[in-house]
Amino acid sequence: MNLKNYEMAATNxxxxxxxxxxxxxxxxxxFSLAMFILISLGCFYFLxxxxxxxxxxxxxxxxxxxxxxxxxxxxxxxxxxxxxxxSSPIFIYQVILFLIPGMTYQEQKILIPVLMVSxxxxxxxxxxxxxxxxxxxxxxxxxxxxxxxxxxxxxxxxFEFFSFLAFACGVGFQIPIVQLILCLxxxxxxxxxxxxxxxxILGSTIIAAILTxxxxxxxxxxxxxxxxxxxFAGYLLSVLIKSNLMQS
Numbered sequence: 001m002n003l004k005n006y007e008m009a010a011t012n013x014x015x016x017x018x019x020x021x022x023x024x025x026x027x028x029x030x031f032s033l034a035m036f037i038l039i040s041l042g043c044f045y046f047l048x049x050x051x052x053x054x055x056x057x058x059x060x061x062x063x064x065x066x067x068x069x070x071x072x073x074x075x076x077x078x079x080x081x082x083x084x085x086x087s088s089p090i091f092i093y094q095v096i097l098f099l100i101p102g103m104t105y106q107e108q109k110i111l112i113p114v115l116m117v118s119x120x121x122x123x124x125x126x127x128x129x130x131x132x133x134x135x136x137x138x139x140x141x142x143x144x145x146x147x148x149x150x151x152x153x154x155x156x157x158x159f160e161f162f163s164f165l166a167f168a169c170g171v172g173f174q175i176p177i178v179q180l181i182l183c184l185x186x187x188x189x190x191x192x193x194x195x196x197x198x199x200x201i202l203g204s205t206i207i208a209a210i211l212t213x214x215x216x217x218x219x220x221x222x223x224x225x226x227x228x229x230x231x232f233a234g235y236l237l238s239v240l241i242k243s244n245l246m247q248s
Contacts, residue, residue: 028094035090040083047075050082054162057135060142063155074156081163085126092119110184110241118177121230125173128226129166133211136219137165168211172227176234183238190242193235204228 043050055063065071092115100108142151182188208223 025098028098032087032091032094036083036087039087040079043079043082043086044075047079050078051075054078054159057130057138057162058153058158059135059138061138061151061153061158063153063158065156066154070154070156074159077163078159089119092116106245114177114180118174121173121177122170125170126166128173128223129169132219132222133169134162134165165211172207172211173230175227175230176237179231179234180238180241183242184245190235190238193231193238200231201228204231 055061096112096115099111103111179193183190183193204224204227205220207227208220211223
């Protein structure tokens with residue numbers, strides 16, 4: 001059976017054997033990996049444009065490679081990360097198609113939107129870090145000691161700094177998803193989330209201060225408010241879904 005046959009079987013509620021499930025999983029995994037490789041090759045073809053995207057926040061910095069092959073291996077990592085991010089919607093879609101036949105209608109109503117929202121939130125976290133967090137952090141590092149040293153950076157170390165902040169911000173934007181999972185599994189109650197608002201404000205302020213190594217209070221405030229907004233959005237989402245499940 002090819003993937004189209006599996007989708008038709010799932011639509012018609014046809015039961016499949018264990019070996020057929022394994023074969024379906026293998027085909028969906030192979031398709032996802034093939035798309036990842038194709039997208040990564042596309043990123044490698046437009047490598048110069050991808051590198052320019054990464055370099056854009058570092059205004060006024062000249063990059064060097066301090067070891068043989070440093071830029072080559074860094075570009076491979078860069079292509080890998082971009083390919084992974086761009087192909088992840090395909091992977092998520094294949095996961096949804098694989099899981100749907102074994103799920104109830106109520107479970108489908110929860111899982112599919114959660115996976116989609118999780119990807120959107122991760123993308124918003126990357127965008128927030130690219131537009132606000134990373135430029136403000138770089139501005140601080142460039143201004144600190146500007147009259148003493150010239151900004152000649154290793155591209156590999158810059159990319160590690162760039163990817164760390166971007167990934168940390170993307171993961172931080174998953175706060176509503178984590179809250180929802182904790183509430184749906186009855187580990188915590190939605191009422192507990194709202195009762196802890198004082199600690200949340202303190203924690204978001206501390207995390208924002210750690211992620212923004214700058215004396216600019218405006219950037220820290222933006223990041224802290226973003227985390228707070230996500231936290232309270234997660235609380236409202238948990239209350240709505242829990243009440244909907246109880247009614248049905």
